[in-house]
Amino acid sequence: MRKMSAADIRYLLTVKSLHDEKKPIRNIHISRLLSVKTPTAFSKMRVFLQNGWVLQLSDNRFVLTPDGLQIAEQYQHYYQTVERKVISWIPDEPYRRNVIYAILAELPADALKRLSE
Numbered sequence: 001m002r003k004m005s006a007a008d009i010r011y012l013l014t015v016k017s018l019h020d021e022k023k024p025i026r027n028i029h030i031s032r033l034l035s036v037k038t039p040t041a042f043s044k045m046r047v048f049l050q051n052g053w054v055l056q057l058s059d060n061r062f063v064l065t066p067d068g069l070q071i072a073e074q075y076q077h078y079y080q081t082v083e084r085k086v087i088s089w090i091p092d093e094p095y096r097r098n099v100i101y102a103i104l105a106e107l108p109a110d111a112l113k114r115l116s117e
Contacts, residue, residue: 003109006101009075010034011044015054015064016072025054025062074116078104081115 004012014033018025031041045062048054053068064072082100090096104112 004075004105006098006105007044008047009079009101009104010097011041012048012053012068012072013076013079015045015048015062016069016076019064019069019072025064026060074112075104078112078115 011030011034014030015025018029018033023029027038027041027045030036030045031038034041045054045056048062048068049056051068052065053071054062054064056062079100082103083096086096086099086103090099107115
């Protein structure tokens with residue numbers, strides 16, 4: 001698995017949440033959820049498309065591929081594991097979320113794997 005940035009993780013987990021809620025995955029929805037401009041969301045989805053994590057349908061919706069879903073599920077598990085450890089010392093959600101994304105982006109692959117043990 002390639003190294004992911006905090007932004008990659010943030011976007012991927014947002015895409016997964018839309019997927020889990022059976023909501024359409026469109027650039028506009030992603031941009032609203034993440035408070036970014038639509039072209040920014042479009043740019044990140046293009047990267048995900050190139051990585052094979054999503055497919056773009058003819059109506060411009062995106063769907064997670066099996067690989068994309070597997071990676072998103074792994075990072076969701078890593079996120080939840082780190083969140084349980086930091087929740088007591090960073091109680092405010094928006095700050096905690098950004099700290100967790102940064103931690104996950106900086107951890108080497110072997111450390112991430114140990115989170116799942």
